[in-house]
Amino acid sequence: MREFGYRRAVDVPGAVALLGADPEARFLGGGTNLVDLMKSGVERPALLVDVRELPLDRIEVTQDGGLRIGATVTNSDLAAHPEVRRRYPALAQAVLAGASGQLRNMATVGGNLLQRTRCGYFTDLAAPCNKRAPGSGCSAVEGEHHNHAILGASAHCVAVHPSDMGVALAAFDAVVSYETADGPGELALDAFYLPVGDTPHRETALPPGALITAVTLPPAPVAALSRYRKVRERASYAFAIGSIAAALDVRDGAVHEVRLAFGAVASRPWRARTAERALTGGPVSADAFAAAADAELAAAEALPHNGYKVTLMRNLVVAVLTELAEEAAR
Structure with missing residues (x-):
């Protein structure tokens, strides 16, 4: 690991100024992702x-009637x-599904949004990876x-x-607030994550040197009847192979x-707006849920070994919406 400096910020303007003074500096929250990447050599900051x-x-x-969640909330x-x-x-269910209690006690909201992919090639310095080394290949x-x-x-x-x-x-239209040396700004989560395109190393639309300060959820009465379901390859904590909110x-x-x-299923949380439009105003039935899922997944471009995700996500849509419909009918 490269030697690095350490400074503890006491206020937001001071934190932004410290980062702006050193192009190789990084913000440190809980460190549950950044420190791992530093150990593997993917991240080599001069200052934390x-x-x-x-x-x-x-x-x-x-x-x-919405909620404002500070960026350092664990x-x-x-x-x-x-x-x-x-x-x-x-949202509570998603967080509980995401990691062990020890990690949740350290990880922060702002850091969660900025965590990097767990693709094995990204963390293997010997492997070509456009996200880690632009132009080297995937x-x-x-x-x-x-x-x-399979999407995007x-x-x-x-x-x-x-x-x-x-x-x-993403399901609840979150808005990310940030601070820069030029003042505050906001990005809807839809705009926060950038499409992959030919620049996968550019993951968010945050301005250089920006510090995430909060995430705001607008009022959404529909969210009171909501569910998060995660499918993973083992019962203990693991990253999803498919999930749905x-x-x-x-x-x-x-x-x-x-x-x-x-x-x-994508390089960013995937808002299924095609499926939402197909369902709104229509019947509450498994057939309707399946048809909406099919409409969303029609854009999927599976690789030879991940096509199972299309069927998985279709089944998740039908199962979770059916459960919510049954709960609404009680």
């Missing part, structure tokens, strides 16, 4: 700016917060890719985003509103 002591660790109900505190559990249960296309992307990928990168939390945030509002036997987001 510790932001854990910044006053960004609160969860507050907004005036319009995953454990997020999952346990009574307003998160009441207003956005799928080893996964012809190599091991059973857990790689390109010939330059087929890695998936590992966040569970991000999938639920879903919320459903049924009125007079028809779908009044629905939210769907997929995980582990």
Whole structure:
């Protein structure tokens, strides 16, 4: 591991200034991803700016009935917060599914959004990887890719985003707030993550040197009846091979509103808007749920060893929406 400096920030402007003064500096939250990447040599920062002591660790109900979640809120505190559990249960479920208690106690909301892919080629310095070394190639296309992307990928990168939390945030139209030397800014989560295209190393639209300060969830009554379901290859904590965040509002036997987001199928949390449009106003039935899933997955481009994800995600849509519909009917 490269030797590095360490500074503890005491306020947001100070943190931004410290990072801006050194192009090789990185913000340090819980370190559950960054430190691993430093050990493997993928990340080699000259300076770590510790932001854990910044006053960004609160969860507050907004005036319009949404939630504002500070960037240094730990995953454990997020999952346990009574307003998160009441207003956005799928978010609490996603966080609990994401890691062990020890990791949740350290990991932060801001860091979760910025975690890097767990593609084995990304962390193997001997392997070509366009995300780690632009222009070197994508080893996964012809190599091991059973857990790689089926949606929104390109010939330059087929890695998936590992966040569970991000999938639920995508379903509920989260907005990311940040601070730069030029002042504050906001990005809807849809715009926060960049398409892969031919620049997979550019993962977010955050300006250079930006510090995430909060994530805001707008009011979403539909989210009160929501669920997160994760499929993984072992019962203990593991990254998803497919996941879904879903919320459903049924009125007079028809779908009044629905939210769907997929995980582990793309380089970013995948908002299933085609499926949502297909379902809204239509019947509440397994056939309708399956048809909507098929409409969304029609754009899938599977590789030789990950085509199972198309069937997996179709089944997840039908199963989770059926459970929510049954719950709504009680």
